[in-house]
Amino acid sequence: MSDQIEEKLKNYRTAPFDARFPNTNQTRNCFQNYLDFHRCNKALSAKDQDTAPCQWYQRVYKSLCPISWVQKWDDQLEAGNFPGKI
Amino acid sequence: MPSMLQTVGKQLRNHPALIPLFIFIGGGATMSVLYLGRLALKNPDVSWDRKNNPEPWNKLEPTQQYKLFAINMDYSKLKKDRPDF
Numbered sequence A: 001m002s003d004q005i006e007e008k009l010k011n012y013r014t015a016p017f018d019a020r021f022p023n024t025n026q027t028r029n030c031f032q033n034y035l036d037f038h039r040c041n042k043a044l045s046a047k048d049q050d051t052a053p054c055q056w057y058q059r060v061y062k063s064l065c066p067i068s069w070v071q072k073w074d075d076q077l078e079a080g081n082f083p084g085k086i
Numbered sequence B: 001m002p003s004m005l006q007t008v009g010k011q012l013r014n015h016p017a018l019i020p021l022f023i024f025i026g027g028g029a030t031m032s033v034l035y036l037g038r039l040a041l042k043n044p045d046v047s048w049d050r051k052n053n054p055e056p057w058n059k060l061e062p063t064q065q066y067k068l069f070a071i072n073m074d075y076s077k078l079k080k081d082r083p084d085f
Helices: A004-011 A027-046 A052-064 A065-080 B002-014 B016-042
Strands: none
Touching: A004 A052, A004 B002, A027 A065, B002 B016
16 A cells, blocks of 8 residues: 555656546645645554655645645644644 | 416416426426535535534545536546545
């Protein structure tokens, strides 16, 4: 499983088609991947596993999200008032 | 309400050419209501119960198609490529 992930991370070009978000508005896709990255980190580090597979979500949200959004959410996470559930 | 129906019935008997009008208007109204119902109940962006169903779009399979017409997109060839956690 993990070498599949390494393979996918090495061959990464852009965010793949996600059947959950088939329409033009990809806002939720961006936010969901941001949430999934942080949830993945939290879940895998709670189980004491390597968080390397979570990099997939980070690559996807960096491809999709405007930089200003990512900066705003990172600031909110540090300040502790991020609105999403992680 | 029943007198309105009687009036309409009388008008239809006197002018039977109005019947296709009712068929088409009725069909259009039915289709609108059905589509709104599908949006309300089946749309993965809609969550009526946020406590028990917080992110309904996550319940879609990677090969499941929600759109009515998906042109140029072969859903059967998609695979799940997100890592589990």
